[in-house]
Structure formats: C-alpha cells, structure tokens
Amino acid sequence: MKTLRLVLGDQLNRSISSLDDIDPKRDVVLMAEVHDEATYVPHHQQKIVLVLSAMRHFAELLACESITVDYVRMSDEGNTGSFTGELERALKRNQCERVVVTEPGEWRVDQMMQKWEACLGVPVEIRQDNRFFCSLDGFADWAEGRKNLRMEFFYRQMRRETGWLMEGDKPLGERWNYDSENRKSLPKDKALPRRNRFEPDPITQEVIKLVSDRFGDHFGELEHFGWAVTREDALQALDDFVSVCLPDFGNYQDAMKSGEDFLFHGLVSPYLNLGLLLPREVCEAALQALEHEEAPLAAVEGFVRQILGWREYVRGLYWLKMPDYAQSNYLNAKRPLPEFYWTARTELNCLRQTIESTRDNAYAHHIQRLMVTGNFALLAGLEPAEVEDWYLRVYADAFEWVELPNTHGMALYADGGVMASKPYAASGAYINRMSDYCADCKFDPKQKLGEKACPFNYLYWHFLIRNQDPLKSNPRMGLAYRNLDRMDPDQQSDIVEQAERFLDALDE
Ligand code: FAD
Ligand code: DLZ
Ligand code: SF4
Numbered sequence: 379m380k381t382l383r384l385v386l387g388d389q390l391n392r393s394i395s396s397l398d399d400i401d402p403k404r405d406v407v408l409m410a411e412v413h414d415e416a417t418y419v420p421h422h423q424q425k426i427v428l429v430l431s432a433m434r435h436f437a438e439l440l441a442c443e444s445i446t447v448d449y450v451r452m453s454d455e456g457n458t459g460s461f462t463g464e465l466e467r468a469l470k471r472n473q474c475e476r477v478v479v480t481e482p483g484e485w486r487v488d489q490m491m492q493k494w495e496a497c498l499g500v501p502v503e504i505r506q507d508n509r510f511f512c513s514l515d516g517f518a519d520w521a522e523g524r525k526n527l528r529m530e531f532f533y534r535q536m537r538r539e540t541g542w543l544m545e546g547d548k549p550l551g552e553r554w555n556y557d558s559e560n561r562k563s564l565p566k567d568k569a570l571p572r573r574n575r576f577e578p579d580p581i582t583q584e585v586i587k588l589v590s591d592r593f594g595d596h597f598g599e600l601e602h603f604g605w606a607v608t609r610e611d612a613l614q615a616l617d618d619f620v621s622v623c624l625p626d627f628g629n630y631q632d633a634m635k636s637g638e639d640f641l642f643h644g645l646v647s648p649y650l651n652l653g654l655l656l657p658r659e660v661c662e663a664a665l666q667a668l669e670h671e672e673a674p675l676a677a678v679e680g681f682v683r684q685i686l687g688w689r690e691y692v693r694g695l696y697w698l699k700m701p702d703y704a705q706s707n708y709l710n711a712k713r714p715l716p717e718f719y720w721t722a723r724t725e726l727n728c729l730r731q732t733i734e735s736t737r738d739n740a741y742a743h744h745i746q747r748l749m750v751t752g753n754f755a756l757l758a759g760l761e762p763a764e765v766e767d768w769y770l771r772v773y774a775d776a777f778e779w780v781e782l783p784n785t786h787g788m789a790l791y792a793d794g795g796v797m798a799s800k801p802y803a804a805s806g807a808y809i810n811r812m813s814d815y816c817a818d819c820k821f822d823p824k825q826k827l828g829e830k831a832c833p834f835n836y837l838y839w840h841f842l843i844r845n846q847d848p849l850k851s852n853p854r855m856g857l858a859y860r861n862l863d864r865m866d867p868d869q870q871s872d873i874v875e876q877a878e879r880f881l882d883a884l885d886e
Contacts, residue, residue, distance in 0.1 A: 381405045382448075382474035384465060386487075387415065387429040388777060389480050390436040391609075391653035395505040396480040402445045406472045409437050410450040413459035418486065419767060422598035424605065424740035425648075425774045426589045431582040431607040432652055439609075448472060452588060462490060466498060476501040483507075483651070484778040485700045509656055510690060511536060517694025527695065527796060530555065533687030540686065542665060543679055555683065556628060556676035563812055564633040564641070571622045573640045575604030576611050597720060597772055602738045605648060605774060612646075612654035619644050620663045621672070628677035632745045634728070634813035639735040643743045644681065647775035650689070657685050692783040695797060704766070704782060708794035709801075709845055711759040716884045719751070719768055726833060727819035728809050729754060740774035745812065747773075752789030753804055757837035758881060759844070762792040800854035803841055806832030827872055833880055840877035843870060 383396050385407055397407070411433065416426050430452070437447045448468050450457055458464055465477065481504050482488050495502040506513060512520075520535060521527055534554055537543060543550040578586060586600055606612040623642040630642050649655040664681045667673040696703065718724040722733040732746040742751070747769070755765045762785070769785045770776045787797030806823035810816040816823045816832070825831040826839075842849070842862050849855050862870075 379475045380473065382465070382468055382472060382477050383407045384461070384477060384479040385409050385436075386461075386480075386482060387433050388483055388652050389507075390432050391509065391656065392439070393508070393656070394480050394653060395508045396478050398505075400445065402443065405446070406468070406474060407437075407440055407445055407447045408450075408465065408468045408472075409433055409447060410457075410461065410464035410468075411452040412450075412457070412461060412464060413452065414461070416452075416593055419771045420593070420596045421770075421776070422736075422740040422772050422774065423589050423593055423596050423600045424598055424603050425776065426593055426596070427582065427585050427600065427603055428605045428607060428648055428740075428774050429652065430588070431578075431585040432654060434581050434585065435608045452592070461487070462494065462497065465494065469498060469500060474500070476503065478503045478505065480505050481507050483780075485696075486778075509653065510693060511540065511657065511686060512690045512694060514694065514697045517690075518698055521694070521698055526799070528799065529687055529691045529797075532691045532694070533683060536686045536690060542661065542682060542686065543668075543675075551675050551679075556679045557683075559676045560628050560631040560680045561812075562629045562633065564630055564635055564814075566814075568630075570635075570638055570641065573645065574615055574618050576606045576615075578603060579607075582607055597737065598740055599738050605740075606654065609654045612649040615649065616644075616646060616655060616660060616663055619646065620667050624664060624667055624673045624677055624681060626677070628674065628680040631680055632749075632812055634731075634743075634745055634750070634809075634815060636727075636731055636814055636818060639739055639741065639743075641743065644684075645741070647780075650685070651775050651777050651780065657689065661685050689780065692797075693779050695783045695787070696779045699793075699796065700782075703793065703796075704763075704786060706786075706793050707762055708792050709756075709759065709790075709848060711756075711790070711792070712761055713759045713881065714885065715755075715760055715764040715768055716758075725820050726754075728813065728815040728834075731815055736772050740772065742773070747784070748789055748802055749804060749808060749812070752785070753802060754834070754837075756790050756801055756803055757834065757841045758884065759841070760790075762786055762790050765790060794848070795852070800852055801841075801849070803838060803858075804834070805838035806834040809834060827869070827876055831876070836873045836877045836880070839865070839870070839873045840881075843874060 383400060383405055385396060411430055437449045440447050450464055477500060482491060491504055520532060586603060590600055606615050626642040633641060646655060646660055650657055650660060661682050664678045668675060668678040719733060722730050722737060724730050728750045732742050732750040736742045766782060766785045770778060770781050783797055787793045789802065791798060791801040810823035821832040822830045823832040826835050842858055850859050
C-alpha cells in the first residue's frame, strides 16, 4: 500500500520508527515547514533556524538514498501552516493510501494526531518512538503502585537493564551515584575549553534569512548561531565534548562563571531532542572514554545519569501525568513574569548573565536554569504557566516533554513533590559558592537586609514564611524551618517588608 511517512522536525534520524520498513520505490516521506510549529509559542529565533535547517539537511540525506521526499517549505504557495493541512494536501498530491508517523514529543501534537484518521479518511499508524531506552508502557509499569516516583530508583533500574556501569548486579565502584562529587566550584585559574561553533553553510544562511524576515520579532539573537545542523557535525560536537570536556564534567557540573556560557557541559541536548544524535550512542561514547581511562568514573556516571536517568525519567513522567500535570499550582504562585526575563535588564548579576546567555545562544546550562532563573521564579512566586511559557520559548532544546517536568516539577515545585522531594530553594549563599557572579554584583550575598542585601536572601526567607502551610511538614524542609524559627520575630517582619517592597517593584 502506498504509504505517506510523516517525519516531524524533532524526528530527524534515519532509524526513526516511521521509516523502519520504508519501500523507497513506493513510499513518500513528507516533511513540512509549518507556521504553526514556529508560533504555537514564539520560539527563540535560533531554535527555528536549527529545526528548519536540520530538516532541510535531513531531507537531502534521505534523497541520497533515493527516497522520495515531499518537502514543503515555509514559503511554498498554498502551505496551510499546519501539520493536518499539509498531510491532507500531500495525501492527495501523492495518491497515498495510508499514513505512518512516529508518536510526537508534545501532548498538543498527540491530540492532533489522534484526530487524523477520522479527518483524513485513511488509516494512520502511530508508532512508538524507538529512540528512548524506556517505553512509555515500561515507565508506567515502573511507576505502578509506587508511593513516590524518585528519579534515583528509576535510574538504578535503567542501569540494571542496560548493564552499564555495573559489576554483576552491583554498581561499578560500589556506588550508584557520584552526585556529591559533582558540586565543586571552579578554581579561578582553571583553563576552560574553547567550544566548537559550526559556521552556517548556505542552507543555514538561507534559513537564517527566512527566520529573520518572518520571525525577527521573536526573542533571541541570530548572529551567534553556531549549532550543528547535520548528524555529521553533531557527532563531531559529541566527539569534542568527550575528548576535551568530559573528564571535568563531573567536577564542575554545578559551577557557573561570568562570561562563560558553556564550561564543561555537553551542549548535546538540541541534537538529542531533534534526533541528530541518539541517546544510546551519546552514553556509549562516554562509557568508552571510561574504558580507555580517558575520563574518571564520577564524570562518566554523572553524564550517563543525566541521559539514562533524568532524560528518560522526565519523558516517562510527562506522558504518565499529562494533561493534568500542567494544571497544578501547589504553592499558589500568581505573580506575573517580570519584564527582565526578556530584556536581561536587571541589576541582579546572576540573572543578567543567565538571561544574556539564553538570548545569545538559546542555551543556558542546567544550574543556571534551575538555580538562577528557576530559583528566582520559585522564590518570587511567579505564576507557573508564565514561567513554563518562557522556558519553552527561549531554549534551542525546548520541547514540552522535557521542558515541562523540569520547570513545573523540578524548578517550581508546582506539582507538590511528584518529581522533587523538596523545593530547590536557595539563598544568595548558594549562588556565591557556585559562581563568581556576586563579585561583580551591586548586591552583597552576605547581607540579609538593607539596601545592599542580595535579593535572593530576603526572598528565600519570605518564601519559607509565606509557604509554611504547604511546606513545614515536609521532613526535608525541617532544617530550613528550624533556622526560621530561631530567627528573631522583628527580623522576620523586616525581611517580609523588604521582600514585599522588592516584589511590588517587580510588578511595576
Ligand atoms: P549536560 O549538562 O551536558 O547534560 C547532558 C545531557 O543530559 C543533556 O544534553 C540532556 O539531554 C540530559 N539532561 C541533563 N539534565 C536533564 C534533565 N534535568 N532533564 C532531561 N534531560 C537532562 N532540557 C532539555 O533538553 N530541554 C528543555 O526544554 C529543558 N528545560 C529545562 C528547564 C529547566 C527549568 C531546567 C532546570 C532544566 C531543563 N532542561 C531541559 C534540562 C537541562 O538543563 C538541559 O538538558 C541541559 O542544560 C542541556 O545542556 P547540555 O546538553 O549541555 O547538558
Ligand atoms: C519546533 C519546530 C518548528 C519550529 N518547526 C517545525 C516545522 O516547521 N515542521 C516540523 O515538522 N516540526 C517543527 N518543529 C518541531 C515540532 O514542533 C515538533 O515535532 C512537535 O512539537 C512534536 O514534538
Ligand atoms: Fe545574584 Fe545575589 Fe550574587 Fe548578586 S549578590 S549575583 S543577586 S546571588
């Protein structure tokens, strides 16, 4: 039966399940650039360039295999701007009798797909996404009957299933987790690696022009675009990371430094999420470095945990809990997102650095996302939906299956502890310990109150005070609340007053 195989912009891998049994003589692959996907949230300009350019390069790769690709460009006449519209047109154009597609990464697209059979009038086969280690059913089985869904236990199961970093049924080195060794601050004289930029080729340059013409009002700079847009270049980026950065990845995973946007991080999330790299090959590259004694166990375990553990876990959680997951607001946070999240115009240096990196690179590393912009949003009580919208708009790697649990659950504790056992709330002392940001800031991380006091300090106490009802009984918050109870009541009221003045000024 002549089959139309739809490949979405984040399914750019030759081994994707929708292409499994393709017959190049008979079937047609549909790839469509559609306005709706660039604007359902107005993505960072670099993300749109990355996706569209990677799609165009992938289509060329398929064509080299003599596969017929029906590629619809954004500017093509009659482009309906939606997946459904483009499928309808392509079915007619190519006289296909059925559709095959791989399940999408976002709930909203899944809802769309569920309607296709009825509205297109042909059979639509939706296949499992075979890029992940754990199927959605497998995750649901793991979650079944568990009181809490902590990542650590899921990760151990994945270690056992893959046999990675195992000696028999015991973890290699007799520890499952080297997290406590992943928290070093960066020595001043530590040499930092130069990270590879990939110069835009003519295809990318053409897409840059298209994006700047059509979506130039979206957040973000285009001039720094240096992402890989082909599998070949993404593999090169992975290779560079493993040989140059991985040995230090573990030690400095939580460190932050002014003007240094990438440090020893992988910079592979956009490639993984788009399909240019597969999680298995990324983990195997790290495991091989361990085997060849080119990287220590703590670094390799730390890196593998992010992919085999966190990445799989957040995907499982997203599909297990949607659509209700996005609706909760456990801490009843209501404040609108302040303007400086878009402009980076703020006197808080840590926030400025993180937002500038986000604007320039469509990237900030995990600790910046969690402990700077995320921590501020948590402490200031920003409305979860607004914060989630921001995270989905501003990063090259942002797809809802991975963005939402990280923001809603991990950063904002809006799920009331489904994902994290306690809120990741921290004062200026944490940021001061893990970065050099405070040295160049007008505020002082050591002062609790007064004009020079770091806002993260009084916001931290204000957060604890205003959330006593939902949080005080959490055993993991015991120490924080004992410290609060020891604080002089007059000081508590001064803190509340200063925090509220600061928060009121944000709203203005
Ligand atoms: P590295 O630090 O080098 O880590 C290696 C890989 O591990 C990453 O490429 C990523 O694939 C995986 N990984 C690490 N941490 C996580 C995690 N918590 N969840 C899932 N995968 C993880 N990641 C996204 O891919 N897309 C998002 O939209 C996204 N939004 C986030 C929002 C918030 C509020 C937070 C706190 C985290 C978010 N993350 C997201 C997770 C993480 O910050 C990024 O995956 C990471 O910063 C990507 O950079 P890297 O490739 O240099 O990662
Ligand atoms: C993110 C994105 C963008 C900007 N544009 C397209 C596009 O034009 N065509 C396409 O097939 N996919 C695009 N994507 C990726 C989709 O948004 C993604 O496949 C869905 O969100 C499902 O995960
Ligand atoms: Fe951020 Fe406070 Fe440090 Fe300034 S002093 S950089 S606001 S933590």
